[in-house]
Amino acid sequence: MSPTERDDDPVEAVRERLLADHGPLFDAVDACADAVAARWETTGPDGRPATADRDAVVPAMCGALAAADALDRLPGLLATGADALGVDLPASPVAAPPYLVVTATGPVVRATLPGAGRLVVSVRVFAVDRAGEEPAYRRIDATAREALSVELR
Numbered sequence: 001m002s003p004t005e006r007d008d009d010p011v012e013a014v015r016e017r018l019l020a021d022h023g024p025l026f027d028a029v030d031a032c033a034d035a036v037a038a039r040w041e042t043t044g045p046d047g048r049p050a051t052a053d054r055d056a057v058v059p060a061m062c063g064a065l066a067a068a069d070a071l072d073r074l075p076g077l078l079a080t081g082a083d084a085l086g087v088d089l090p091a092s093p094v095a096a097p098p099y100l101v102v103t104a105t106g107p108v109v110r111a112t113l114p115g116a117g118r119l120v121v122s123v124r125v126f127a128v129d130r131a132g133e134e135p136a137y138r139r140i141d142a143t144a145r146e147a148l149s150v151e152l153r
Contacts, residue, residue: 026144033125037139
């Protein structure tokens with residue numbers, strides 16, 4: 001994507017700004033995911049760590065993010081995103097719902113921005129395989145660029 005095309009695409013503008021400004025935070029989320037997955041005793045078909053226990057994913061990731069001081073920094077992604085869009089956040093986001101949730105695939109921050117819609121930023125560090133009788137959670141290998149999802153709804 002050329003710089004001109006990026007300037008015309010608000011989602012891509014937010015993505016690029018987040019990647020440029022929050023690299024250490026994305027590294028911390030990735031390291032937390034590695035630490036969580038290192039405790040799992042099984043591997044998936046791709047040889048990467050896996051588990052069928054959702055509690056070994058979500059609460060463990062939330063705890064790892066908190067211990068790494070990353071949980072409190074994740075809402076900052078919303079401020080950066082709002083700035084990239086040229087709008088103000090209506091309130092200061094906090095590291096709790098509705099602004100921040102840790103899901104089975106990783107942390108998600110979201111806020112409604114006046115005149116811009118709902119900004120949703122996800123950092124996908126786990127995958128959920130629902131092909132079996134019960135879900136299987138596995139660690140995925142992704143760069144920050146690949147793990148980062150930005151949506152305006």
